[in-house]
Amino acid sequence: MDFVDRARQGWEISRPDLDVSSIEVMGRIGRIGALASHHAGRALQSAEITRAEFDVLCTLARGEGPLRASEVTAATMLSGASTTKNAERLVKRGLIERLPWERDGRVVLMRLTAKGEELIDREFPRFLETDAAMLAGLTANERTQLAALLRKVALTVEALT
Amino acid sequence: MDFVDRARQGWEISRPDLDVSSIEVMGRIGRIGALASHHAGRALQSAEITRAEFDVLCTLARGEGPLRASEVTAATMLSGASTTKNAERLVKRGLIERLPWERDGRVVLMRLTAKGEELIDREFPRFLETDAAMLAGLTANERTQLAALLRKVALTVEALT
DNA sequence: ACAATCTATTTTACTAGTAAAATAGATGCT
């Protein structure tokens, strides 16, 4: 009995006429996402960094070369204002640097510093381990299947504007 | 090519030694969850209600009878302080009411008003429809499979404290 | 019974995130 089984049971009793089957997938995605995010947040406290800041660093770490602020905004799914604030905090901590872009003076490029790279080298593998631990209940085959199904959903959802 | 395919490609180039396969599942869960949540938030603007407030109302709607504030806190995964604030806003809008519990004076019970029930009757089916639309790319069989796999993950993750 | 302790919720003080306005640079049209 997971959280969604209990929720579904509740709806069955209070609104038996509704077809709530979509929560079997979407409700679990929301719940697992929130739990995983809380977990990661707690794990990152030792690095004195927030989940959002870690997301920014990961985005930069996996990008080829510096990224525009707007690219970071798109990847993190936060507002542009948030990107400015996160960037300020990360610059202050010496984890990233901002550079102008000579081809367009409006653009601000963001890049990891050596210290930022180190933080990712240290924290990202730990992050991957906790993520992997959450999939411990599945066989390799099930993981592949699950990834493929989620990929289909992701493509549908990303297409909805 | 969804968001995670691009992220994975990035890691492959910048950190080819790391096994980032867990993001195939966990990264997509996070991404789909965030997109779905943004979507729902936008849809609820017409009802002048936030996602968090809607979650509180749904929790109460599917519960049998009034729920304790602490039960709402557990279900929404927000802090107790947030439950107090959300409850205040919802009481002010006449969508819920707070009652004392005679068996324990510390406890505050929360219950939907008729107006709150109406809002759920109106908005929850619309919410289910958008959720269902996100699964449009899957066959009925795939949906069942996906739900079963996510259920396993949910049970693992919920067990991690 | 009553002091110490525990528990549920609220309050306080603060941090993070946002929408909309402001700023500054680029582009297009004549």
Add this chain to the structure above:
DNA sequence: AGCATCTATTTTACTAGTAAAATAGATTGT
């Protein structure tokens, strides 16, 4: 070229969420 328009980022003013302290009621041990 020059003015209107568009675009990228930052600033401002505000809302939502939180941790920790405060409050108030319950429980336990003597």
